[in-house]
Amino acid sequence: MAILLALIPILPLAGFLFLSIMGGRIPRRMIAFIGAGLIGMAAMLTPIMGLIFLVSPPPGGAIAVTLWEWISTGGLTAAITFRLDALSLVFIFVITLVGFLIHLYSVEFMADDEGYARFFAYMNLFVSSMLILVLADNLLLLYLGWEGVGLCSYLLIGFWYKEPANGYAARKAFIITRIGDTAMIIGLFLLFIHLNTLNIQELMQQAAVKWGQGSSLATWAALLLLGGALGKSAQLPLQTWLPDAMAGPSPVSALIHAATMVTAGVYLIARTHVLFALAPAVQLAVATIGALTLLLAGFSALTQHDLKRVLAYSTISQIGYMFLALGVGAWSAGIFHFMVHAFFKALLFLAGGAVILVLNEEHDIFKMGGLRKKLPVVFWTFLIGSASLAALPLITAGFYSKDQILWFAWSANKGNPWLWAAGLTGAFLTSLYTFRLVFLVFFGESKIQPTHQPGRLMVIPMVILAAFSLLAGFIELPGSMGHIRLFSGLLDTILPTVNMIHGNLPEVFFQVLSAVVSLTGIYLAYLVYLKKPALGDSFNKTRLSNFFYQGWDFDRLYDILFVKPLVWLAEIDKNDFIDIFNSAIARITLWFSSLLSLTQNGKLRWYVMGFAIGIVFILTILMNL
Amino acid sequence: MVTIPVEIQILFAGLLFLIGLIGLLVRRNVIFMLMSIEVMFNAAGMVFIIAGAHWAQVDGQVMFIFMLAVTAAEVSVGLAIILQMFHHYKTLDVDELNKLKEIN
Numbered sequence: 001m002a003i004l005l006a007l008i009p010i011l012p013l014a015g016f017l018f019l020s021i022m023g024g025r026i027p028r029r030m031i032a033f034i035g036a037g038l039i040g041m042a043a044m045l046t047p048i049m050g051l052i053f054l055v056s057p058p059p060g061g062a063i064a065v066t067l068w069e070w071i072s073t074g075g076l077t078a079a080i081t082f083r084l085d086a087l088s089l090v091f092i093f094v095i096t097l098v099g100f101l102i103h104l105y106s107v108e109f110m111a112d113d114e115g116y117a118r119f120f121a122y123m124n125l126f127v128s129s130m131l132i133l134v135l136a137d138n139l140l141l142l143y144l145g146w147e148g149v150g151l152c153s154y155l156l157i158g159f160w161y162k163e164p165a166n167g168y169a170a171r172k173a174f175i176i177t178r179i180g181d182t183a184m185i186i187g188l189f190l191l192f193i194h195l196n197t198l199n200i201q202e203l204m205q206q207a208a209v210k211w212g213q214g215s216s217l218a219t220w221a222a223l224l225l226l227g228g229a230l231g232k233s234a235q236l237p238l239q240t241w242l243p244d245a246m247a248g249p250s251p252v253s254a255l256i257h258a259a260t261m262v263t264a265g266v267y268l269i270a271r272t273h274v275l276f277a278l279a280p281a282v283q284l285a286v287a288t289i290g291a292l293t294l295l296l297a298g299f300s301a302l303t304q305h306d307l308k309r310v311l312a313y314s315t316i317s318q319i320g321y322m323f324l325a326l327g328v329g330a331w332s333a334g335i336f337h338f339m340v341h342a343f344f345k346a347l348l349f350l351a352g353g354a355v356i357l358v359l360n361e362e363h364d365i366f367k368m369g370g371l372r373k374k375l376p377v378v379f380w381t382f383l384i385g386s387a388s389l390a391a392l393p394l395i396t397a398g399f400y401s402k403d404q405i406l407w408f409a410w411s412a413n414k415g416n417p418w419l420w421a422a423g424l425t426g427a428f429l430t431s432l433y434t435f436r437l438v439f440l441v442f443f444g445e446s447k448i449q450p451t452h453q454p455g456r457l458m459v460i461p462m463v464i465l466a467a468f469s470l471l472a473g474f475i476e477l478p479g480s481m482g483h484i485r486l487f488s489g490l491l492d493t494i495l496p497t498v499n500m501i502h503g504n505l506p507e508v509f510f511q512v513l514s515a516v517v518s519l520t521g522i523y524l525a526y527l528v529y530l531k532k533p534a535l536g537d538s539f540n541k542t543r544l545s546n547f548f549y550q551g552w553d554f555d556r557l558y559d560i561l562f563v564k565p566l567v568w569l570a571e572i573d574k575n576d577f578i579d580i581f582n583s584a585i586a587r588i589t590l591w592f593s594s595l596l597s598l599t600q601n602g603k604l605r606w607y608v609m610g611f612a613i614g615i616v617f618i619l620t621i622l623m624n625l
Numbered sequence: 626m627v628t629i630p631v632e633i634q635i636l637f638a639g640l641l642f643l644i645g646l647i648g649l650l651v652r653r654n655v656i657f658m659l660m661s662i663e664v665m666f667n668a669a670g671m672v673f674i675i676a677g678a679h680w681a682q683v684d685g686q687v688m689f690i691f692m693l694a695v696t697a698a699e700v701s702v703g704l705a706i707i708l709q710m711f712h713h714y715k716t717l718d719v720d721e722l723n724k725l726k727e728i729n
Contacts, residue, residue: 600726601723601726602722602723602724602725602726603720603723604658604719604720604722605649605650605653605658605719605720608646608649608650609650612646612650
């Protein structure tokens with residue numbers, strides 16, 4: 001049975017290989033069939049594996065299947081081993097399910113694109129890499145998947161490569177995440193040198209034994225791994241690439257830049273939680289970065305004009321919540337929010353993409369409006385997604401996941417009121433910018449006419465995701481209402497539970513508070529953007545608004561801090577000794593070449609003269625011998 | 626019968642070759658250049674005959690007959706090229722044909 005597990009990442013990989021070799025020669029229906037079908041098969045295998053896993057829990061809490069020995073040299077052994085435990089089960093479930101729905105959506109969304117086969121090939125490679133990342137048994141294999149998803153992200157952001165801006169966005173995403181990846185690989189070296197293995201389980205056991213609480217090695221290792229996570233998950237200070245990554249097609253934004261790849265950092269931290277628990281300072285940094293990022297991105301999302309950029313900042317902000325949860329030690333709460341976020345954010349991107357598609361590539365939300373009646377299905381699904389994102393109390397999944405994080409930010413022993421306050425402010429911002437989007441796009445006066453209705457293949461995934469966005473919350477109800485712990489019960493087998501501070505305020509108090517905050521945000525959005533648009537306009541003209549709009553001017557800051565000095569150094573370094581030496585070689589060669597090329601003048605008799613002189617030379621030499 | 630010493634014979638062939646070479650170098654008319662090449666060919670053939678006679682071997686004459694065949698083929702190709710050249714450029718001056726060179 002274990003071999004079925006290996007099939008889950010292999011099927012999409014086969015799809016990639018087939019489509020990249022045969023893609024140009026097979027009909028479009030066939031491309032769609034293979035591209036989406038193989039992911040569909042993987043998505044069907046996942047619940048089977050999940051059932052096997054849940055019904056008869058394997059010894060040690062994990063199913064492992066080794067395909068072959070990948071590297072074995074010196075002390076380093078790395079095998080292609082897939083390991084399924086509760087954490088990776090949640091991840092492969094989300095990746096294959098959301099991945100399949102998005103592939104289905106893309107069949108119609110990309111129908112008229114000339115790069116149809118290329119698109120599905122890249123998407124399949126992405127799903128495969130992501131599955132390798134979360135199923136990897138050692139950090140080297142994880143790193144393979146990690147770089148694989150980075151590559152696919154680059155390829156898909158620049159999918160419409162004829163537009164130079166898209167290529168720029170792709171390079172920006174690649175290079176900025178590369179900064180984090182470099183930190184991460186140095187972290188891997190550090191772990192290997194000191195613990196002599198890269199197998200995650202052994203690594204965690206040995207780290208716990210050899211390294212003491214707060215030891216400097218554990219701190220460095222955790223810090224370097226955190227660097228990788230920050231780059232991939234677009235957290236402060238490496239968050240600037242994600243808004244620009246929206247240059248890619250909408251399904252790409254939904255799959256890679258909302259649901260799965262950007263949460264790889266969350267996965268990495270949860271996977272190496274032992275290290276982070278050994279380094280409390282780094283764990284506090286995780287929580288602080290999460291809290292800061294969620295605020296920063298929330299403010300930026302409030303001022304964007306482009307529908308997809310609002311969602312991009314919102315993604316950064318929601319991943320901030322996940323980091324906050326991980327940082328306060330509420331591991332399963334972070335993973336739960338990841339799952340719920342994957343559903344509603346993928347839904348929002350798909351619905352947003354549908355809006356953009358039927359409005360002929362109109363991205364500006366201020367030019368939309370009144371689409372509620374014209375695109376009813378898109379409206380209702382988008383509304384459900386927004387409600388979940390804004391954590392509308394009781395009925396949405398987003399409420400249960402976010403409420404849990406806020407509760408732990410206050411009551412966990414690693415939490416503190418500041419983190420909680422940041423989270424609560426973020427919740428207010430979230431519901432404000434989310435419903436700003438809803439009111440501007442779907443309510444108000446009609447400004448634009450959709451060209452057609454999205455078809456069946458686009459609507460079905462949206463409806464399914466909408467259902468998940470509402471229902472996924474009910475598998476994990478807080479202690480104050482129902483106390484269902486299906487999700488955290490599953491994850492508690494591998495992730496430690498939260499240490500609470502006793503004698504605190506009751507949980508209900510926090511739930512009511514966050515419900516009030518969420519509803520206030522929605523009401524304020526209604527007031528500012530629908531009732532009195534003048535209020536919103538006057539804010540948009542301020543310099544503060546522009547500052548938020550530019551993403552807190554991080555791009556300009558980095559330009560001054562890094563790009564300009566580097567360009568300046570390169571400028572002055574252009575004429576150093578080595579360069580002079582090298583260019584002198586080139587110049588001398590050119591000079592000789594131009595001298596010799598004089599002899600090649602096209603005059604036949606000149607050449608004959610050359611022969612004759614040559615013969616005389618040879619004869620003279622021969623005679624002297 | 627007076628036998629001419631072999632050195633004189635070789636010298637004669639060398640002279641013939643030199644005449645051909647000088648003709649090739651100084652003439653600009655491509656037909657004359659072809660003719661000069663023929664002269665040089667015959668000088669080479671002459672050496673074969675001389676060598677064959679000197680060592681009383683038939684191989685020298687056999688080689689000369691081979692050479693005649695090769696020369697005939699060469700001349701027919703050469704004349705065809707000259708015809709084409711005249712057809713295209715309306716000239717037989719070989720210095721006019723200097724397109725194939727390094728541009729600088």
